[in-house]
Amino acid sequence: MNVFSDYTTQIVALGAMLLGISAGMLGSFVVLKKEALVGDAISHSALPGICLAFMAFGAKDTNLFLFGAVAAGLLSIFVVKTVVKYSKIKFDSALAIILSSFFGLGLVLMTYIQRIPNSNQAGMEKFIFGQASTMLKREVYELLAVGVVLIILIILFWKELKLYVFNPEYADSLGFSTRKISFLLSAMTVLAVVAGLQTVGVILMSAMLVSPAVGARQWTDRLSIMVLLAGIFGGLSGLIGTLISSSVRNMPTGPAIVLVLSIFVLISLVFAPNRGLLWRQIRHYQNVKSIGRDKVLMNLYYLSRQHENEHAHAIEAICMSCDKKIEKQYRQILEKLVEMGYAAQAQKDCYVITTEGRNHLTENGLIKEANYGLL
Amino acid sequence: MxxxxxxxxxxxxxxxxxxxxxxxxxxxxxxxxxxxxxxxxxxxxxxxxxxxxxxxxxxxxxxxxxxxxxxxxxxxxxxxxxxxxxxxxxxxxxxxxxxxxxxxxxxxxxxxxxxxxxxxxxxxxxxxxxxxxxxxxxxxxxxxxxxxxxxxxxxxxxxxxxxxxxxxxxxxxxxxxxxxxxxxxxxxxxxxxxxxxxxxxxxxxxxxxxxxxxxxxxxxxxxxxxxxxxxxxxxxxxxxxxxxxxxxxxxxxxxxxxxxxxxxxxxxxxxxxxKDNGLVAIARRRRQQAKEFADLTMLFHIFRHENSPRAEIENGIATISKHLNWKETKIEARAADLIGRGFLVKENKKLILTEAGQSFLALSRSKERAHGFHFRNLLRKIAFVPTHLTSLKKTVPRNVGKLSV
Known part of the structure; x- marks a missing residue:
């Protein structure tokens, strides 16, 4: 396949992979803090920063754009947190207001720039809609640098971030400054989002942050494993998404990556052990069955207590019904009980509880004493 | 159009x-x-x-x-x-x-x-x-x-x-x-x-x-x-x-x-x-409350020690500053304000309550009662101070100075 040997594809795939890894790892913290949509707000808010940087420096130098975007992103988070802290406005409303008014400001500035003669704004458009296919080697280095910085920060402040995410009050009481940790997390998120803007664009960036983390959350209850898994999911989706988009004609990279991510999330939601929907359904089914078995066993037990010498009872007596359908069900359950050794079959359709069965009931707290007999 | x-x-x-x-x-x-x-x-x-x-x-x-x-x-x-x-x-x-x-x-x-x-x-x-x-x-x-x-x-x-x-x-x-x-x-x-x-x-x-x-x-x-x-x-x-x-x-x-x-x-x-919940309004309200609380705290402190043998020392600005753990400039500013309002007078470095000051204190005490808030009870809860120590008697045992305000 020429896809793998194509130089541009290699560059883009590498960049998307790096972005996926760093956004995924960081997203774990953001998602656990229940601030998943912060990425969306930051990516929208970055626009006026980019425009202002463009107006101030005029150059097409993307590094300056990045600087403006980071500043605007940080400002937006700061405003959101201030509003939430000092008023009854909730987090989601604050996000929505800041997001829309910052983006509106961005539009205003963009239309203003358009009127400036000789201004080349090609570089700016790229930030809004994202254009992975034109990625340069230099941008990959930038993404690499951002990724390395983020990973180092995560490792350095692992304990603090973990405390802050799960129990900020406890962190406070231990003497950690939650304000500083919160700022650190915000700054890292802004960095990751801004780095990704050029690749996947404003709107899809929030998925890069949220989806890998939600997917990874299903597989484990340990933060370290979750962060690693989220990084892997993000990286893999970046890689696979780029490869797919470059082998199909006219397929944009950003949406392809997001689709692959969504597939990862779907698989995790359904198939992850313990938390997955499939497993939950299976466990539910097993519970229903085991409760049914215990119920039948209890019937056998009480029947056995009614007589001095214990003898087998016919299936009609056990299920107390002459409905053929219910009888059939009981027969199946009784056969299973015989197989498990909890009951014994005396003759056709006649069953009796065994000592093992009695022990099983006692162990599960369904009957009080192992010794039976008339009281 | x-x-x-x-x-x-x-x-x-x-x-x-x-x-x-x-x-x-x-x-x-x-x-x-x-x-x-x-x-x-x-x-x-x-x-x-x-x-x-x-x-x-x-x-x-x-x-x-x-x-x-x-x-x-x-x-x-x-x-x-x-x-x-x-x-x-x-x-x-x-x-x-x-x-x-x-x-x-x-x-x-x-x-x-x-x-x-x-x-x-x-x-x-x-x-x-x-x-x-x-x-x-x-x-x-x-x-x-x-x-x-x-x-x-x-x-x-x-x-x-x-x-x-x-x-x-x-x-x-x-x-x-x-x-x-x-x-x-x-x-x-x-x-x-x-x-x-x-x-x-x-x-x-x-x-x-x-x-x-x-x-x-x-x-x-x-x-x-x-x-x-x-x-x-x-x-x-x-x-x-x-x-x-x-x-x-x-x-x-x-x-x-x-x-x-x-x-x-x-x-x-x-x-x-x-008007009521803006940042500026909140800041202003907090400053106002801090000021009122400081005023009351200081007046109570002076009231407590007024007729005790140590009144000379306890009600000096330097001592109040030490006991309340406030900066001296804050004490001076509050004292100046309270003197201006006629609640306090200053006699060679010692602060003395005026009639107006005493009735103001009595009023605020009854207000506290009306709001179900008892300063003394609160103090007792926090500091485990026995009842007789927190009661506002005019003659107070000497050792209370540091425990109560």
Missing amino acids: VYFEIQLIAVVVVAACAIPGTFLILRQMSMMTDAISHTVLLGIVLAFFVTHDLGSPLLIAGAALMGLFTVYFTEVLNRTKQMSEDSAIGIVFPFLFSIAILLISMLAKNVHLDTRCVLLGELIFAPSQRLVVDGADLGPRALYTMGFILLLNIGFVVIFFKELKLTTFDENLAVALGFSPVIMHYALMSIVSITAVGAFEAVGSVLVIAFMIGPAATAYLLTKDIKKLLILSVLIGAANAIAGFWLAMWIDVSISGMMAVVTGLSFGLVFVFG
Whole structure:
């Protein structure tokens, strides 16, 4: 396949992979803090920063754009947190207001720039809609640098971030400054989002942050494993998404990556052990069955207590019904009980509880004493 | 005339948006507007593949349905209890949006479905599409669609006001009384979806979020009454729209963008300078309370030690500063203030209560009682001081100085 040997594809795939890894790892913290949509707000808010940087420096130098975007992103988070802290406005409303008014400001500035003669704004458009296919080697280095910085920060402040995410009050009481940790997390998120803007664009960036983390959350209850898994999911989706988009004609990279991510999330939601929907359904089914078995066993037990010498009872007596359908069900359950050794079959359709069965009931707290007999 | 029409459309749109927006804020579902305003693109694209006509009303229907589907999809993910609601939104809308982008760029490359225009929108073009019946120009089409949606929203809120209020504020009570919060939820979200689609055709998706959430949130800072909230949010929204329009005309920039900016600014203004709950008001109130508390604390301290043998030492400024752990400058400032108000007099470095000061203290003590707040009881709880030590006797044992204030 020429896809793998194509130089541009290699560059883009590498960049998307790096972005996926760093956004995924960081997203774990953001998602656990229940601030998943912060990425969306930051990516929208970055626009006026980019425009202002463009107006101030005029150059097409993307590094300056990045600087403006980071500043605007940080400002937006700061405003959101201030509003939430000092008023009854909730987090989601604050996000929505800041997001829309910052983006509106961005539009205003963009239309203003358009009127400036000789201004080349090609570089700016790229930030809004994202254009992975034109990625340069230099941008990959930038993404690499951002990724390395983020990973180092995560490792350095692992304990603090973990405390802050799960129990900020406890962190406070231990003497950690939650304000500083919160700022650190915000700054890292802004960095990751801004780095990704050029690749996947404003709107899809929030998925890069949220989806890998939600997917990874299903597989484990340990933060370290979750962060690693989220990084892997993000990286893999970046890689696979780029490869797919470059082998199909006219397929944009950003949406392809997001689709692959969504597939990862779907698989995790359904198939992850313990938390997955499939497993939950299976466990539910097993519970229903085991409760049914215990119920039948209890019937056998009480029947056995009614007589001095214990003898087998016919299936009609056990299920107390002459409905053929219910009888059939009981027969199946009784056969299973015989197989498990909890009951014994005396003759056709006649069953009796065994000592093992009695022990099983006692162990599960369904009957009080192992010794039976008339009281 | 065009100016007037644009403003009229904007005001109608903002009124139609602010009404469901109020309930979105109260239900903490603001970001749903963000999701819906993006995913409607997929609805439009899918409907286009069915009709192959960009002017078809089916596009609007498809978009509204997609909005509802977004809500449902989010709800399904949310109900698995495997993720929080905002994560569900954060997964659903980029997913649907990227499907839309993929479809457009792969299958409809030649069609003029401008994603930029859909997303950013421009109010200036809204009056150019006219409603023409029998050759007679009846005005801009957006005015009629949004006017209809506005009436729909008003009707919905008026008819289901009780149900909306109940399910918004107390879901459990609503269930107990036999109302279905689920039906109200989807009814409201249908309204939001239809409004978002209608509005974003006229003004673009960013402005939909600004119009829905901004005015309602600003009004929410100003009032607690839900009826006032609804009316106020419409008024604020209209003011934002008109101010935004003229500002945009003046600087010659994007009208939608400017309206969003003004919405944000008006929220910021109320947030900072609001009468009771603004940042400035909070800061001022806190300073005032700190001052009053300091005054009382100091007066009580002087009162306590007034006739004791150590009064000379205890009521000197340096000692008060040490015992209360305040800076001397603060003590001096408070003392000067209290002397000015006639509560204290200064006699060679010792502070003495005046008649006025004593009656002021007595008054504030009775006030504390009236409010059920007993300074002494509180002190006893905190410091485990025996009752006889905290009682305000004129002669106080010597060792109390450091324990009590």
